[in-house]
Amino acid sequence: MREQWRGFRLLVSTAVRTDPWRTFGLVLEPIGRLAWPLAGLWLSFLTDGVLQDRGNLIVAGIIGLLAGVVGNWGISLCGNMMRITLSEKVGFAFDREITRLTADLPGLDHHERADYQDRLELLRQSQGALGGAMNSLINSVANVVGGAGVIVMLVVVHPLLLVLVLFALPAIPVARLEQRWNKQAEEESATPSRQARHLRRLAYDRGAGMEIRVFGLQEELRARSREAWRTARRPAVRAAWRRDLAHGIQEIVYALAFVAAIGFVLWRATRGQSSVGEVVMAVYTCARVQQVVWAIHGVARLGQSLRAAGRMLWLRDYAATADARRSGRAPEQSIADGIVFENVSFRYPGTERWILRGMSLHIPAGGVVALVGENGAGKSTLVKLLARMYEPTEGRILVDGVDLAELDVDAWRERLSAAFQDFAKFELVAQQTVGVGDLSRLDDEAAVTAALDRAGAADVVPKLPQGVASQLGSSWEDGVDLSTGQWQKLALGRALMREAPLVVFFDEPTASLDAPTEHALFERYTEASRAGAARGMITVLVSHRFSTVRSADLILVIDDGRIAELGSHAELMEIDGLYAELYTLQARSYA
Ligand SMILES: Nc1ncnc2c1ncn2[C@@H]1O[C@H](COP(=O)(O)OP(=O)(O)OP(=O)(O)O)[C@@H](O)[C@H]1O
Incomplete structure (x- = not known):
């Protein structure tokens, strides 16, 4: 209940913040709904006025009916327009917040944990519900006000008719069940709809395009995607069937009670206990009791918006917890x-x-x-810990005696530089593709040229039609595509943009280059790292090529997540253990 109340407050406060005037304007709409139950009264005036030839009743009835219809129409028309605009604005506001929160998260958990992915998927799916939340809310309030008006009118006609309301009450447990079924359906569909989206993206993905065609996977992907969508839709369809069935039963029960109520009203009329006008009012009001049912269903439907708000709150809470990592101190200069x-x-x-x-x-x-170390030994994971994508589960990492966890995560990252095997292909102009490695010098051509030079990538730019001004990516106008090796070289240049990093990672960034080129490049980096030695810069190389790593000061052989051996090349060869064995094996196969 507390969570729902928080969700409710989130929806209302976002609407007020986004567009206060429209939000307050919408409050008028429920008042307009009072015209519906009152219409029974005006009809009874009109009927009795005509039958009893009483002009004042006829005039009051006509004016009341006209005022009600026109007033309600006017309010609904304005309300509808306001609601559409407000829904869009609130939807955009949530959309922006979700994008900002997920992009700003300091760690990677939300990309890699299935349960977080599912929650984010549900949140994405329910963005519409967040936008339409005020719509549902105002509708529900309007129906509740209208329903309350109907109950008052029933008491006016005959208190016994209140029994009819009792027959509308099964709508409450039905609404509860409906909420539970919908929630269950949403949760069950999260993983398959994520799978379906993944498969669809894969089918369009340019990177996978070659393999998909070579292996003839098009139909297979389509079939799997169709099946995943079907699996994702199934819970929603099941929930809809259950809901329709429950509504059907509830409406039949209510219809029987309605017929009995009308019978009661007519029976009173035949005994002269009510006028024709009162009969008209009673029939009209009894028919309107259905509005109480709508009110209950409307409140239930609001549950979907509240659930979406709950997921938004989860993201906010998660981002706030993650943000706590930003509150530490800045690292030293060296x-x-x-x-x-x-x-x-x-x-x-x-x-x-x-x-x-x-x-x-x-x-x-x-x-x-x-x-x-072998594939899966834990090398990249160690790099991720140093880059603070994750925190150690046990133990500490200390930089000059200061726990890394105590440092402000953004300030620490500003002092890192990195090139990864899974490098990003920023499809910008070449200058900026490299320049993003140091945003403060994004458009500094001399800095980019120097970085490319240090990275051994000086040959890439001269081959481009407009040099550093060339747009990269063939899907853009005048854009050029690069080979994987060229992209990789630009990524290496990016890694060498920052002027005074404390730690530089090269996590297999040269995997698609041949062994001698990689060797030559690493020799260069090792030399470059000597230049940063004065500020204590540490260079971390990850490679499967032993010839490349032999010049490192310290070689760490990781085996199944543990340090198997540690030392310089000469020391490790001396030990004649795992490193020596693998080194000799590789040297022999290259010979
Ligand atoms: N996000 C993740 N969630 C769960 N397990 C993971 C995740 N990322 C990696 N792993 C697991 O951690 C182990 C170590 O992975 P890591 O990427 O660190 O290995 P590696 O030594 O860099 O391997 P490679 O040489 O193939 O790049 C692997 O068994 C992998 O399955």
């Missing part, structure tokens, strides 16, 4: 001693498997450390 891993263990949030286990090591300031 690293004096180094980075220490103090018994660090890690498992991805929401999973049980330990990915890193009991890691303790000292990475000296100004050093180049290479991480090697």
Whole structure:
């Protein structure tokens, strides 16, 4: 209940903040609904006036009816227009907030955890409900006001007719059930509709296009996507069937009571206990009791908006918790001693498997450390911890004795630079594709040229039709596409844009380059890192090529999340363990 109240407050406060005048204007609409029950009264005046030849009753009836119809029409017309505009504005406001909150999250959990993905999927699906929330709310309030008016009129006609309202009450448990069925359907459809969207995106994805065609996967993808949509739709269809069935039963019960009520009114009339006008009013009012049912259903439908608001609140709370990581101190200008891993263990949030286990090591300031190990050993995970995409599950990472968790996450990231195997293809002009590596020098051509030079990527730009001003990406007008290796080289240039990083990561950024080129490049980076040694810059290399990493100051061999061996190339060869074995194996196969 408390959550629903929070959701309700969120919806109303967002509407008031987005468009206060329209929100307050809408409050008038429920008052207009009072015209409906009152119409019974005017009809009875008109009927009795005509039958008894009483002009004043006829005039009052006609004026009342006209005023009610015109007033209600006017209010509904203005209300409708206001509601449409308000719904759109509120929808956009939530849309913007969802985009901002998810883009600003400091970590990666929401991209990688299935339960978070499902919640975000539900939130995306219910964005319409958030926009239309004020619509549902005003409709519900209007129906409740109208329903209350009907109840008053029933008492005026004959208090016994209130029994009819009792027959409208089963709408309450039906509405509760409807809410439960809808919620269940929404939750059941989250994963399959995410799958369906993924498959559809894959079918259009340019990167996957070649493989899809070579392996003839088009029909397979379409079929899987269709099946996923069907699975996603099924719970909603089931819920709709149940709802229609429950409504049907409830309406039949109510119809029987309605017939009995009309019989009662007519019976009174035959005994001379009520006038024809009162009969008309009674019939009209009894027919309007259905409005009480609508009111109840309207409130139930509001539940969908409240659930959507609840998900929005979850995102806000989650973002606020994540934001707490932004409140720490800024890192020092340089690293004096180094980075220490103090018994660090890690498992991805929401999973049980330990990915890193009991890691303790000292990475000296100004050093180049290479991480090697088999696929899935935990190398990239270690990089993610250093970049604070995640926090260690156990243990601490210390930078010159200060716990990394105590540093402001954004300030720490400003002192990092990185090139990854899964590099981003920013389809901007070449200058900016590289320049985003240091936003403050986005359009500084000299800086970009120097960075590309350091990255061994100076050959990419001269081949472009308009040099650094060339638009990248063939889907844009005059855009040019690059080979994977060229994209990768620009990503490397991006990684070398920042002037004074404290830590630079190269996480297999040269996987699609040949071994000698990678070797030459890493030699360069290692040299460049010596230049940053004065401020204690640490370079972290991840590579599967042992010839590349041999010049690193420290080589960390990771095996199944644990440190298997640690030392320089010469030391590790001396030990004659796993590293020496793999190194010799690789050297032999390249020979
Ligand atoms: N987001 C995630 N959630 C759960 N498990 C994950 C996630 N990311 C990676 N893993 C698991 O963590 C383990 C280590 O992955 P990691 O990417 O660190 O390995 P790696 O040594 O870099 O491998 P590679 O050489 O193939 O790049 C793998 O078993 C992987 O399945």
